[in-house]
Amino acid sequence: xxxxxxxxxxxxxxxxxxxxxxxxxxxxxxxxxxxxxxxxxxxxxxxxxxxxxxxxxxxxxxxxxxxxxxxxxxxxxxxxxxxxxxxxxxxxxxxxxxxxxxxxxxxxxxxxxxxxxxxxxxxxxxxxxxxxxxxxxxxxxxxxxxxxxxxxxxxxxxxxxxxxxxxxxxxxxxxxxxxxxxxxxxxxxxxxxxxxxxxxxxxxxxxxxxxxxxxxxxxxxxxxxxxxxxxxxxxxxxxxxxxxxxxxxxxxxxxxxxxxxxxxxxxxxxxxxxxxxxxxxxxxxxxxxxxxxxxxx
Amino acid sequence: xxxxxxxxxxxxxxxxxxxxxxxxxxxxxxxxxxxxxxxxxxxxxxxxxxxxxxxxxxxxxxxxxxxxxxxxxxxxxxxxxxxxxxxxxxxxxxxxxxxxxxxxxxxxxxxxxxxxxxxxxxxxxxxxxxxxxxxxxxxxxxxxxxxxxxxxxxxxxxxxxxxxxxxxxxxxxxxxxxxxxxxxxxxxxxxxxxxxxxxxxxxxxxxxxxxxxxxxxxxxxxxxxxxxxxxxxxxxxxxxxxxxxxxxxxxxxxxxxxxxxxxxxxxxxxxxxxxxxxxxxxxxxxxxxxxxxxxxxxxxxxxxxxxxxx
Numbered sequence: 001x002x003x004x005x006x007x008x009x010x011x012x013x014x015x016x017x018x019x020x021x022x023x024x025x026x027x028x029x030x031x032x033x034x035x036x037x038x039x040x041x042x043x044x045x046x047x048x049x050x051x052x053x054x055x056x057x058x059x060x061x062x063x064x065x066x067x068x069x070x071x072x073x074x075x076x077x078x079x080x081x082x083x084x085x086x087x088x089x090x091x092x093x094x095x096x097x098x099x100x101x102x103x104x105x106x107x108x109x110x111x112x113x114x115x116x117x118x119x120x121x122x123x124x125x126x127x128x129x130x131x132x133x134x135x136x137x138x139x140x141x142x143x144x145x146x147x148x149x150x151x152x153x154x155x156x157x158x159x160x161x162x163x164x165x166x167x168x169x170x171x172x173x174x175x176x177x178x179x180x181x182x183x184x185x186x187x188x189x190x191x192x193x194x195x196x197x198x199x200x201x202x203x204x205x206x207x208x209x210x211x212x213x214x215x216x217x218x219x220x221x222x223x224x225x226x227x228x229x230x231x232x233x234x235x236x237x238x239x240x241x242x243x244x245x246x247x248x249x250x251x252x253x254x255x256x257x258x259x260x261x262x263x264x265x266x267x268x269x270x271x272x273x274x275x276x277x278x279x280x281x282x283x284x285x286x287x288x289x290x291x292x293x294x295x296x297x
Numbered sequence: 298x299x300x301x302x303x304x305x306x307x308x309x310x311x312x313x314x315x316x317x318x319x320x321x322x323x324x325x326x327x328x329x330x331x332x333x334x335x336x337x338x339x340x341x342x343x344x345x346x347x348x349x350x351x352x353x354x355x356x357x358x359x360x361x362x363x364x365x366x367x368x369x370x371x372x373x374x375x376x377x378x379x380x381x382x383x384x385x386x387x388x389x390x391x392x393x394x395x396x397x398x399x400x401x402x403x404x405x406x407x408x409x410x411x412x413x414x415x416x417x418x419x420x421x422x423x424x425x426x427x428x429x430x431x432x433x434x435x436x437x438x439x440x441x442x443x444x445x446x447x448x449x450x451x452x453x454x455x456x457x458x459x460x461x462x463x464x465x466x467x468x469x470x471x472x473x474x475x476x477x478x479x480x481x482x483x484x485x486x487x488x489x490x491x492x493x494x495x496x497x498x499x500x501x502x503x504x505x506x507x508x509x510x511x512x513x514x515x516x517x518x519x520x521x522x523x524x525x526x527x528x529x530x531x532x533x534x535x536x537x538x539x540x541x542x543x544x545x546x547x548x549x550x551x552x553x554x555x556x557x558x559x560x561x562x563x564x565x566x567x568x569x570x571x572x573x574x575x576x577x578x579x580x581x582x583x584x585x586x587x588x589x590x591x592x593x594x595x596x597x598x599x600x601x602x603x604x605x606x607x
Binding site for chain 1: 324326327328331332333336337370413414415416417418419421422423424425426427429602603605606
């Protein structure tokens, strides 16, 4: 079942086009990373999916139109739309009472047990908690909701590395199972590389790359080329080249691994490197894998 | 995505969301949302309580010399005895005015604060509709504040009776004159009636304030009040009339001639026969006002759909 399905999803704010009619299909049980520069349209896409903004085009989330039925949708969808949107005046115990009182799929015991692993006190107000604790609190609430789709928009922005690591660890170990779907945007791409099952790059309102992580591993290879093979390697049309410690690192899309091993050390590129390659050179921007013949081994 | 969907395991065949909470109890979004307003806006009960404290202390101070005054009063014509009621009436009127002011400022912030502190993104992540949210907010001035003021006025008046009685007893007088002269139960009935009348009459004002608080990006008070002043000035300059001012005045004070019969003795209520609920309920101004209030609230709920953080 498609969890999110969009066709020609378009959003215009005045003179700016935030989304240029994107097509999107996210199936159940995936963890999709939505990566893009600032102002690329990530948050706009998520806002449309969450029923927070009206849009043009077709969009169904779990079989519903998000704009016209946000409150029903929110029984099955959870989101952390930004860091620190929890009201600062509320007490932790009040927050638990409120969510338990209004949410049919909230399991309070679960939330309490997640909170039990933190140092957050029930009597504290949100304003008294550190930024990391607020993120822990919000995550505890969200993980105690038996939702089908979880949307995270920059959930770890401004948190230190310990909290960030712990955030994704909890998400994977205590929450994610194959019946749930997670969509996440972040600028800290390196941290979610091993979390994702799917990857999508978005730039200026368009999807510029869309692939599963299996395809990613199969298609993209990075070689630290020995100087004597540089010309030879360049002839294979790498999508990107960058200097590292005086040597050149070339990123290839769909090249033959054995051939590349002749030039130097071959390794898996990071999402961040692919992102930079894709964004800095629009000419070599990778098309949708379906339209790319022979690239995948 | 190109990847195939994973087969859904059997154990995930959970029951559909049917408005039951995880423990099997029905969810009560409106109830919890009203409670949430009370958690957030403690001025709803703290402001009236402070006024109540001031009243109780002020009355205690004024009770110096009360025994002599009461002795003198009781010698007068019984018609003048009702003068001792005056501080009790004043406490009730002061409380009604207090909760009106609290209600006005509460409404101006109700749909603005959640956008200002970005918490609207959290509230919108929960299965609570915009209409439920707006209703939970208007329930505060229409239901909660009248109940609070009613309860506090009764408490304040009972304490005032106690204070009076202590003074009278210590001066060797019977305290009973207070409650034989003042018909407390009748007064409380009038107060209750007055609070209901006032809440319904002011409903469009609260609706307007909520709409402005959901619409304006800043300075909600100015946006709420300025248009009224501008229209009044415009009308005065252009036509030399002040129908709009009169209209606004009726929206604030116009409940009285509909809901009460004052006779010729000025604005005092001596008996329950002066309450005219029939005339009040058959007043088109009341129903038009309620209709406008409903329209404002509906507009505020629609508007909230489009609203995000400021």
